[in-house]
């Protein structure tokens with residue numbers, strides 16, 4: 001490793017892939033919003049010191065040695081393990097949906113100061129959520145907020161095809177809300193109530209603290225996770241398996 005440039009960054013562990021007998025390749029969201037991929041040597045050795053510092057969803061301060069394609073972890077010190085996720089099946093499922101969207105919306109050469117704090121906050125909100133509907137709400141809100149920030153903000157106040165303000169349908173492919181006559185022309189458009197549309201606006205506009213404190217029923221929460229899934233899968237053009245799992249549970 002001598003001679004390699006090293007750098008420090010805080011990062012959240014979004015994904016882990018096995019490498020060889022005892023190593024891991026980590027996919028990280030760095031504090032500056034870039035995606036990093038780094039080899040953690042010996043991270044799968046039983047009882048190894050590194051193992052606990054590179055768990056999924058952990059926020060860790062890394063010293064990384066820059067490599068040609070992959071960086072190498074030189075030091076790691078844990079900042080926030082998000083301990084209350086561990087061993088809780090539903091919380092892990094929601095946090096996995098957050099990490100999946102995070103992975104698909106950060107890029108190696110594109111720093112973005114918005115991405116790390118909101119991912120960190122969403123993972124903490126997965127620890128704080130009082131019940132399953134609020135976990136669904138957190139995963140849905142995270143996806144809507146990050147996609148909107150990335151340039152896929154839905155038009156919700158007027159029909160995105162004709163501008164009519166009487167909207168009662170939603171379509172990811174069309175880019176937001178639709179009036180009933182335009183909705184007839186759009187395959188897959190979903191009829192929505194005024195309160196459901198208000199909820200989508202709330203996911204975009206409210207903080208996680210506000211959403212966690214807001215009463216929500218299970219049916220609304222599942223509807224919102226479904227719309228977030230449709231929006232993210234359409235605009236990221238990706239299969240979102242962790243979110244699909246939350247929807248099927």
Ligand SMILES: [Zn+2]
Nearest residue numbers: 159162179182
């Ligand atoms: Zn219209």
